[in-house]
Amino acid sequence: MAYRAMTEELHAVLAAEGREPLRPAHGYTFRFLLDRDDVSIVDLAAHLGVTKQAASKIVAELEGWGYVDRRPHPTDGRSRVLGLTPKGRSYVDHANEQWALVEDRWAELIGADRLEALRNDLRAYVEASGGRAALRPVW
Amino acid sequence: MAYRAMTEELHAVLAAEGREPLRPAHGYTFRFLLDRDDVSIVDLAAHLGVTKQAASKIVAELEGWGYVDRRPHPTDGRSRVLGLTPKGRSYVDHANEQWALVEDRWAELIGADRLEALRNDLRAYVEASGGRAALRPVW
DNA sequence: CCTTTCTGGACAACTACGTTGACCAGTTTA
DNA sequence: TAAACTGGTCAACGTAGTTGTCCAGAAAGG
Numbered sequence: 001m002a003y004r005a006m007t008e009e010l011h012a013v014l015a016a017e018g019r020e021p022l023r024p025a026h027g028y029t030f031r032f033l034l035d036r037d038d039v040s041i042v043d044l045a046a047h048l049g050v051t052k053q054a055a056s057k058i059v060a061e062l063e064g065w066g067y068v069d070r071r072p073h074p075t076d077g078r079s080r081v082l083g084l085t086p087k088g089r090s091y092v093d094h095a096n097e098q099w100a101l102v103e104d105r106w107a108e109l110i111g112a113d114r115l116e117a118l119r120n121d122l123r124a125y126v127e128a129s130g131g132r133a134a135l136r137p138v139w
Numbered sequence: 140m141a142y143r144a145m146t147e148e149l150h151a152v153l154a155a156e157g158r159e160p161l162r163p164a165h166g167y168t169f170r171f172l173l174d175r176d177d178v179s180i181v182d183l184a185a186h187l188g189v190t191k192q193a194a195s196k197i198v199a200e201l202e203g204w205g206y207v208d209r210r211p212h213p214t215d216g217r218s219r220v221l222g223l224t225p226k227g228r229s230y231v232d233h234a235n236e237q238w239a240l241v242e243d244r245w246a247e248l249i250g251a252d253r254l255e256a257l258r259n260d261l262r263a264y265v266e267a268s269g270g271r272a273a274l275r276p277v278w
Numbered sequence: 279c280c281t282t283t284c285t286g287g288a289c290a291a292c293t294a295c296g297t298t299g300a301c302c303a304g305t306t307t308a
Numbered sequence: 309t310a311a312a313c314t315g316g317t318c319a320a321c322g323t324a325g326t327t328g329t330c331c332a333g334a335a336a337g338g
Contacts, residue, residue, distance in 0.1 A: 002261040003142050005268045025324095042286060054325055056287070078286045078333045109267055110260045118260050121249045122141040128248055129144045164295095181315060193296055195317070217304045217315045 006102055013098050019091075020065050025050075025058050030084065030092045033068065039082045040073075067091060145241055152237050158230075159204050164197055169223065169231045172207065178221045179212075206230060 007024060014022065025048060032047050033039055045055035059082060062068040067088035073079035084092065107115045146163060153161065164187060171186050172178055184194035198221060201207040206227035212218035223231065246254045 001265045005265050009268060023324095040286070041288095050324095051326065052287070053289090053327085057324080073286095076286080076334070078331095080287080105267075106264050109263050114256065114260055117253065118257050121253050121257050124248050125245050126140045126144050128244075129148060179315070180317095189295095190297065191316070192298090192318090196295080212315090215305070215315080217302095219316075 006106075009102050010095070010099055014095065026062060026067075027095065029058060029062065030067070030088065030095070033082055033084050034089070034092055037081070037083060040079050041082070044082065062088070145245075148241050149234070149238055153234065165201060165206075166234065168197060168201065169206070169227065169234070172221055172223050172227070173231055176220070176222060179218050180221070183221065201227070 011022075028048060029044060032044060041055050041059065042052050044059065045052040048055060048058075059068055059070070063070060066085055069083055069085050070080040071083060073081050103115065110118075150161075167187060168183060171183060180194050180198060181191050183198065184191040187194060187197075198207055198209070202209065205224055208222055208224050209219040210222060212220050242254065249257075
């Protein structure tokens with residue numbers, strides 16, 4: 001419920017700004033592309049825990065909105081390199097700021113030290129059960 | 140990720156026992172029926188955050204597997220009262236035990252006091268944002 | 279080299295699980 | 309006692325994933 005409530009709080013803010021109807025999958029895609037500049041559709045699919053076909057659809061949407069572009073791979077003629085456009089980059093920055101505000105409100109509630117402890121405790125569990133869980137919820 | 144990992148751990152155990160392919164929605168339904176004995180389809184739908192049609196389908200499945208039954212309402216001729224069968228009840232007990240084991244392993248990792256603190260901190264956030272979040276994830 | 283095998287990606291058809299819409303029988307209100 | 313409301317079902321549709329098939333380019337083996 002906490003996870004849901006936080007996500008909803010963020011999406012409510014973004015939706016109120018009249019953005020495209022972005023879903024969590026888009027957010028995870030943004031973050032993944034932000035760090036790296038050699039991501040293929042297959043890489044993204046593995047990261048999201050979906051098939052490459054599904055990843056392809058997601059990218060197609062984001063490309064249509066001008067957040068992501070596909071450039072030809074420098075050496076591999078089959079592959080395309082995914083990247084954020086300037087518009088995509090500024091969107092991520094904005095979303096990160098809003099997310100920080102959500103966390104801040106929580107920190108006010110329970111204390112920054114408790115929030116930090118919580119982060120560590122959650123991480124401990126995830127790492128103990130294989131390092132990474134799939135992002136996509138079951139239900 | 141922690142939420143996902145815990146859910147997956149539980150479902151892996153249950154699936155290994157050769158159970159029907161139960162999904163989180165079924166688990167939430169079980170818990171809801173366990174506490175009360177005057178639940179209608181509409182009540183369940185509200186609890187799960189889905190339409191009554193969707194709730195009806197879920198109940199139909201559970202009824203088919205013999206976990207849930209629908210009895211006529213004592214006074215209201217339109218309504219049906221949902222309830223767990225003995226089989227359903229024993230399943231819930233079993234699942235609860237397994238869930239406790241999952242939590243225990245976490246408690247060993249970070250300490251029982253930290254787990255308790257975490258529970259409280261999560262609850263604090265959920266209650267601050269409206270008391271209850273929808274169970275069903277967005278993605 | 280040139281053939282065989284492998285891999286990134288796209289298109290199409292299908293499935294799961296929800297939705298909206300229409301309806302009926304029974305209950306409540308006026 | 310007629311009108312409005314409510315619990316439940318059936319049917320049609322939508323969304324977001326899946327599997328299945330294929331192609332062009334890359335890697336591997338004689």
